[in-house]
Amino acid sequence: MSLAVTGTQLDGEPAGLRAEDGVIAELGPAVEPRDGDELIDAAGLLLSPPLVNGHTHAAMTLFRGYGDDRPLMEWLEKWIWPAEAKLEPEDVYWGTRLAAMEMIRSGTTRFFDMYWHGTEVARAVADAGIRAVVSTVMIDHLDPADGEKQRPEALELLDRLAEVGALVTPGFAPHGIYTVSGESLRWIAETAADRQLPVQIHLAETEDEVSECLARNGKTPARYLDELGFLGPRTALAHCVWIEREDFELVAERGATVVTNPAANMKLAVGRAFPYPAAAGAGVALGLGTDGVSSNSNLDMLEEVKLFALLQKHATGDPSVLPAAEALAIARGARSPLLAGTPLEPGAPADFLLLRAGDPELSVGGLEGDLVYAASGSVVDTTVVAGRVLMRGRVVPDAEEIVAEVRARAARLTAD
């Protein structure tokens, strides 16, 4: 399978790109199509690296708008968890298909997912053609015996996810330190290390979580996880809103990635901004995520990156904090080896976007600043993953069927 993109621009210069077998084979002004190439005439379109969503719950597109405007614990306990109890595996498949479509339409080509029914998530990811870390989720309600019972099934799921293909990376996703016992977290850390798998967990999202952790374990959330052997280069910590500088230094020392989710933090009013200056100052690997749709309420990483940058400027009172180029690099996964954004260079995966240079938001100004402050995902014309065109001219195949399925299923799940 080969693909040739001609007549595009990269960093203000004329450019073309050829992909073979899912990898960028040629890139530069003199690239010519070859016999058998699928052709994209990209006049008026700008070549761009894609975005990486570092933390989400993709199938929660089923719950968009459900339980809006409520505090986090009430939202989880009275709205989300009861509705999730009605979930059937097929619901997760379609919810993830809708999420994948939304991501493809807004320029995300890889996401870190934490959701139930991982085999259905993986099936949707493979059918959509996008990349994802798909997880075996664990909640044992702080009961180690319950956690131990779940282990065989968790391992079996990892094996099944490993068989799906190159687009899916299996991983662990224990929900949080207040829903998963230390024994289970230690087992996950050891198993993930043995198998070299990524692990993601929610951490220090609220002040209450931190004070409960101090009361129960006598230490902060980051130190508690570190004692369990949980912090390492394959660990992603979502949120970390209520973490201080010295704990960020520990996280940086261990090489773990912190994924900030500004829209979800603001929508659920977690009480302060992610302390980006402290995290960046400590040298923490950083990523950006949308979190699930029900706490966002979309998966548009270009909207998220604007909120990220503006919130930091607002919270610090300093407009020079988190300049556009740095915010965009974080949104592209380029500031975390774990998130591993894909650069545009020969030999790299053929994952890229073509952006509409003539859209008002991109028509004047520098591209990085326009992408962060002006544009939304609607400027993405074409999305390519592993050399396969997933959207062209903003059209994603199967869109009507996916929307109809999710509408019907969402109505059933959220009915009283």
Ligand SMILES: [Zn+2]
């Ligand atoms: Zn989350």
